[in-house]
Amino acid sequence: MSAPDDRATAGGNAPRFAAGATVRVKDDWPERRGPCHIRTPHYIRGRTGTVVRTLGAFANPEDLAFARPAAKRPLYHVLFAQEPLWHEGKPGDTVMVEVFEHWLEEA
Amino acid sequence: MPDDTPIPAIHDLGGAARFHCTPVEHDEVPPDAFGKKVDALRQILAQKGLMTVDELRRGIESIPESEYFALGYYERWLRSITLLMVEKGQVDRELLP
């Protein structure tokens, strides 16, 4: 599938990473600091993956969850190798996760 | 996972060891009247701008662990919807269990 580019670029939400980029998910644990709502599952934090596609920009769920004004943030499909995440599984198998840009850094 | 990895939040279930040996039951029972009503109510409250799906999730995620696993799926939804309506001053706090 292709990305809805019009949505991604409208309002200054141009994605920072392109398909094929290697990215690292921040090793951050906001749930230890207090009430929060985050959509980055624990098992990819601190892990390195590959951007498969940009998915457009969406209101930040971390703010929506508390009825705060929520700026749109670019969203990506990021692919991870299965085996390094769990130290089990078949090499070649993968996990693909939707991750917001503010959780990603260059790797 | 390495032992120094922080413990994930209760709803963040990917890879959770406690269900490692639990078979996935082929449970095909459709939602009951209670579940369908909670489901429909949530949609209407969202449509009216009274709650977002992320608020619903945040409310579910705030349920204490002992109750999170004891309550049924739509019972967790109802708990969250009630909490949100209390938070927003739409209904009285006495409604909360």
Place this chain on the structure above:
Amino acid sequence: MAAPPRPESIALLDRLMAALEAKGIVTEAEVAARQASTDKASPETGARMVAKAWTDPAYRALLLSDGKAAAEQMGVSMAGAPPLGVLENTPGRHHLVVCTLCSCYPRAVLGYPPNWYKSFAYRSRAVREPRQVLAEWGLNLPDSVEVRVVDSTADYRWMVLPMRPAGTEGWDEARLAGLVTRDAMVGVAVPVAG
């Protein structure tokens, strides 16, 4: 199996509904009408989309690039629905959809999520030991196939476009749609002919 709701939960729903009605926020009739429209969504819609994609290359391209538009072309109202992404299975890649954080599911085209999809066991295991979960349900994929688990964590809802099974040459869309199960569109099964 999912336990029935506890009496105190049923009572809470009654009290909440009464309080919301008293404030003029919602009526029983509105809830009943919404429930009736929600009940109409079913995997038959997704199955028709898959069958059309198997027989119509232009529709297949649309389905893979813009699932929402493809659903609307089938007469489904997608107003207010999240974007629909469709992922194509190939001889070398099999997709399996899960939501480890809650239960995100392409309801507009598949209806209510089944209980197993929402279960703690599926949510925790599908992402970590997908081949084991699939094998327990009778789907043994060869090692040559990449199993790609799709954790539905954000704003999209994901559906799988399964491969058209062998032995269905010349079948029309309606007959093909009959082969496409909800499980195949989640990725826990594959369609088979006959």
